[in-house]
Amino acid sequence: MYLNIILLSILMISSFYTDIKTSKIPNVITVSGIVGGLLYNGVINGFDGLKFSFIGLIIATVLLLILYLLGGIGAGDVKLFAAIGAITGTIFVLNTMMYSILYGGLIGVGILLYRKEFIRRMTHTLFHLFEILFMKDLTTIQDFKKESSMRFPFMYAVIPGVITAYMYHPM
Numbered sequence: 001m002y003l004n005i006i007l008l009s010i011l012m013i014s015s016f017y018t019d020i021k022t023s024k025i026p027n028v029i030t031v032s033g034i035v036g037g038l039l040y041n042g043v044i045n046g047f048d049g050l051k052f053s054f055i056g057l058i059i060a061t062v063l064l065l066i067l068y069l070l071g072g073i074g075a076g077d078v079k080l081f082a083a084i085g086a087i088t089g090t091i092f093v094l095n096t097m098m099y100s101i102l103y104g105g106l107i108g109v110g111i112l113l114y115r116k117e118f119i120r121r122m123t124h125t126l127f128h129l130f131e132i133l134f135m136k137d138l139t140t141i142q143d144f145k146k147e148s149s150m151r152f153p154f155m156y157a158v159i160p161g162v163i164t165a166y167m168y169h170p171m
Helices: 003-022 027-069 075-088 090-114 118-134 140-147 155-168
Strands: none
Touching: 003 027, 003 075, 003 155, 027 075, 027 090, 075 090, 075 155, 090 155
């Protein structure tokens, strides 16, 4: 009955471990999560379960592909959320995304405050947004991505995001 929680837990632990160690989430982990989620939901609830799983997978992939194309997350993170969507469905994966992005923002602000770069980075961000929105200069997007790159493993935000989603919106 709680096999989906076990699948999600295995996915999160293995993804966290590999992301922290290698800064990558291997396809074997994410594809196993996707296949496991589709199989589990399909076996437990038949065609409706398969549809539930597939829609969660597709929505997670499409939404996070946008963040990937903007340079905000890696491809492994997109596939990880596709697996989370396949295991848990649309509502849970959307809540997990929301909480993970919020936690990621808090972690980013914490890093900037620790490095004493917050004011400088926010000024640059506002300047680039002004150029993009009002001057219609899209060439600054690439420059902005290069100069403002601050990386940390997104799993630091995803783990609390999954836990918070589960606490407030159980599967």
